[in-house]
Amino acid sequence: MISSKTRVGIVGYGVIGKRVAQAVACQGDMELAGVADVVADWRIQAAAARQFPLYAADPSATSAMRDAGLELRGSLDDLLDVCDIVVDCTPKRVGARNAERYRTAGKRFILHGGEKHDITGHSFVAEANYASAVGRDSTRVVSCNTTSIVRTLGALKRAGLLKRARGTLLRRATDPWESHLGGLMNTVHPEPSIPSHQGPDARSVDAELDVVTMAVAVPMTIAHVHYWTVDLTRAATEEEVRAAFASSSRIALLRGDAGLVAPNVVKELMADSGRPHDSLYEVGLWADMLRVQGTELFYAYMVDNQAIVIPETIDAIRALAGHPALASESIAMTDSALGMGTPFAAKAKA
Template identity: 55%
Template sequence: MNKIKVALNGYGVIGKRIADAVMAQEDMTLVGVCDVVTDWRIKIAVAKNYPVYASTPEAYTAMKNAGIPVAGTLTDLLKEADIICDATPKKVAVANAEMYKKAGVKSIFQGGEKHSLTGHSFVAQANYETAIGRSSTRVVSCNTTSIVRVFGALKNAGLLKRAHGVLVRRATDPWESDSTGIMNTVVHETVIPSHQTEDAQTVIPDLDLTTVAIKVPETLSHFHTWRVELTKAVSKEEILKVLGNTPRVIFLKENDGLKALNHTTELMSDMGRPRGDMWEVAIWADSLNVQDTDLFFNYQVYNQAIVVPETIDAIRALTGIEKDGTVSINKTNKALGILHGHIFESKPVIKNAPLLV
């Protein structure tokens, strides 16, 4: 089998995880990573023997001067690639889109970009098939991905009338918390509903929901609290059955002692996951409850990693190497160790960690 040759532009929080995730797939190979920095972030890529390219000619010189072994520039990298994942900052990505097109290389952008950049927004379990063969797509943001997974499932089960969510966001990512953090305050997004409402509709157009977003002084992950109007009165068990069969959605149980964001992040580290990543939406199953046709529940979204498996699936969809979304999702899940349902009932829980066998 010819492996898909994947390039990565923007070796940051999301980009470095995409690179590692590509490496874990049997049907993909990583032809290089591209960035502009000269510090520890890119030196790790060098230490991993990832071919390192410079995103711009200026960066090429700076990286050379800093002793980074640079294989070439983005132009050179594009010659090696079937597809490129762009995880660069906002304005950079827009400018890159034209360049990828010219080079005839398919491209995947992240949720910071507008839907209009590609005309297609992607969440694997919602619309894999519509991305097949396209030249580009956009993997929606972490929060939007979680919304599409969870409310797409409720909608498909015929249970969703409308929903309202309050998104309690982590203030910044850990690596830059020394400069871009907030502390001892709550900051609200002044536009209500927040952009996630509209963003989710780029994937599922008739998803009826509203969102409000605030940010709080922590760096662990996002937290959502939802009130859902159901189409009919159903039991909690029925809801758990629907969500328990949804890919990339897991349950946290109180009798497992999982009660706060920091418990979950510690658990993921203990499981030996790379960087302690959680790719799943994690729903607190015990506090979830139904009152007549109102459904209430809270969940956790690990913003640094949740879009990574979606990006891997988008690679298969755009290149058309796999036509069945479910098959791609299962491949990705198996390669990374992604779970669904009650976390301690899914086996094997542990991957890449010391195991007594």
């Protein structure tokens, strides 16, 4: 019997790849066709322990992977033969090189924010432009910070409140698992370009956004933190703004007076709640910090750089597959499968 599920192949089983694989595995309408990589160490061994079908992403890696005791189903070409859609989670610029290979194989594919918009001609955030991705051959799920910008400004835009926005990003120095390899200490590293790349990248999803960003790398690895000043289209109450943010299932309203005062505390809550990899898929926005003065809005939030793009990637798979056609249906399916919305009771207080 031929399965009606979308068969997903994942290339690269690193920080993003392993989280996408876990998310695909818990979707009722998807099947994990396999994982391709070039490493033979603890990272891919974890995939083997979950009995994910394994493939060598490059022939040069085959011997080392088999010597490490990994049971390979074949090469990347073999994985392409058995999947409907490819999600490329490889390091920056590798996906760009792989794109032509996917096209030659006639496979729809998804790249991530490390690659340029021009490679796919489409950049994706589900709440903003799911419909324009339906049935496409490829798309690019934008970076963690860009995803947060489009989600939050998009919520204000849908409420008719957004005029223009200016944000400062405190960027984590490195991924937590690589902290021993290097990172900032006793200093910060201002990004030399204003705007930083996230603002223009957000406009690749929604060209109407009037947004400028500045960024500085700081000595932390848990998450990014954003501070925003927004000019509203009219005077509004803080309750109205909180309601606009609460209208998005992908923005979690945090409350410092409930003890959620910093990123490390929020991540601990995710662990206690049983989220895989302690993942905060939502934008964690401090609702009780938010302030409005006339037509100016001020707020701050955190971004789990390893998790926020996972639900977007799942929705992008559905969009390329062409079902469901409506963003709201896919978002609801993804949110339910990933356990989003809990344990944030603060949303009910918006």
